[in-house]
Amino acid sequence: MELEQLMEEYNRKLDEIIHLNKNNTFKNLPFRKSRQTTNSLLFYRITEVAFWGLVVVFMGSFVAFHLKEIHLAVSGLIIELFALIALTGSIGQIVLIRQIDYSKPVVEIRKKIESVNAHGLLFIKLLMISLPVWWVYAIVGLYLLFGIDIYPYLNPKFVTVYLTMNGVLVIPLIWFLNKLSYENLHIKWVQKTINGLTSPRTRKALHFLKEIEVFEK
Numbered sequence: 001m002e003l004e005q006l007m008e009e010y011n012r013k014l015d016e017i018i019h020l021n022k023n024n025t026f027k028n029l030p031f032r033k034s035r036q037t038t039n040s041l042l043f044y045r046i047t048e049v050a051f052w053g054l055v056v057v058f059m060g061s062f063v064a065f066h067l068k069e070i071h072l073a074v075s076g077l078i079i080e081l082f083a084l085i086a087l088t089g090s091i092g093q094i095v096l097i098r099q100i101d102y103s104k105p106v107v108e109i110r111k112k113i114e115s116v117n118a119h120g121l122l123f124i125k126l127l128m129i130s131l132p133v134w135w136v137y138a139i140v141g142l143y144l145l146f147g148i149d150i151y152p153y154l155n156p157k158f159v160t161v162y163l164t165m166n167g168v169l170v171i172p173l174i175w176f177l178n179k180l181s182y183e184n185l186h187i188k189w190v191q192k193t194i195n196g197l198t199s200p201r202t203r204k205a206l207h208f209l210k211e212i213e214v215f216e217k
Contacts, residue, residue, distance in 0.1 A: 038097055041116050045093045052087035056080055062140070071151045072143065075136035082126055089122045111212050117205035118182065124197050125177045132166035132173065182206040183213065 059080035066072040093116055100112045130137075142148045180197075184190040185206065195203055 038100060038113065038116075041113075042094065042097045045090050045097065045116075045119075048090040049087065049094065052083050052090060055083040056087055059083060062144075069149075071139065072149070075139045078133055078136045079140060082130055086123065086126060089119065093119050107212065107215075111209065114205040114208045114212075117201050118209060120199055120202035121180065121194070121206065125180065129173060129177060132169055135162075182209040185210040 059076050063073050063076040063080065066076065096112060097116055100109060102109060139149075139151055142150055179187070179190055180194055181190075185194070194206060198206070
């Protein structure tokens with residue numbers, strides 16, 4: 001009788017251990033996947049930092065070398081400004097990724113991961129804000145690739161009118177881009193614009209961040 005009781009107790013404890021192991025395995029699966037995703041994102045962000053860092057250094061040298069040629073210096077400086085914004089954003093993403101603590105609540109972990117996934121919106125904004133000054137890329141690109149400086153061949157009146165029109169558009173464009181964030185997804189035109197411009201991963205991340213914002217309120 002005593003032997004049977006010992007066997008029953010042993011089987012019960014064995015079942016408990018197996019049950020706990022199964023629960024821990026299933027519990028850790030999402031975090032293993034999240035860690036793998038985080039490592040991949042970290043690699044991409046480090047690559048971005050290296051790329052934009054090289055662009056900043058190169059354009060800084062370009063500007064310094066062409067200080068006497070104002071149109072080349074200004075064009076290079078504008079490109080460097082956009083590169084600096086992109087570089088700063090990528091560095092911020094690396095800092096955010098390194099701050100992810102998997103011992104924290106799931107919602108907090110997920111919020112940081114989705115903030116990293118939403119990073120693509122920054123490059124969409126940079127692309128759109130650079131549209132009014134697309135000519136700087138043409139001036140610098142033609143000069144670097146073919147040694148051609150097209151600025152002296154441009155009609156001065158055309159340049160003045162073009163710069164004036166683009167200058168007027170800058171403020172409305174900044175307002176428009178400032179509206180493009182997950183905080184404003186409740187606005188229909190913002191949601192449609194973001195859905196039309198961003199990738200599925202970025203859209204999913206932005207919508208999740210909006211849901212978290214509503215939940216926390």
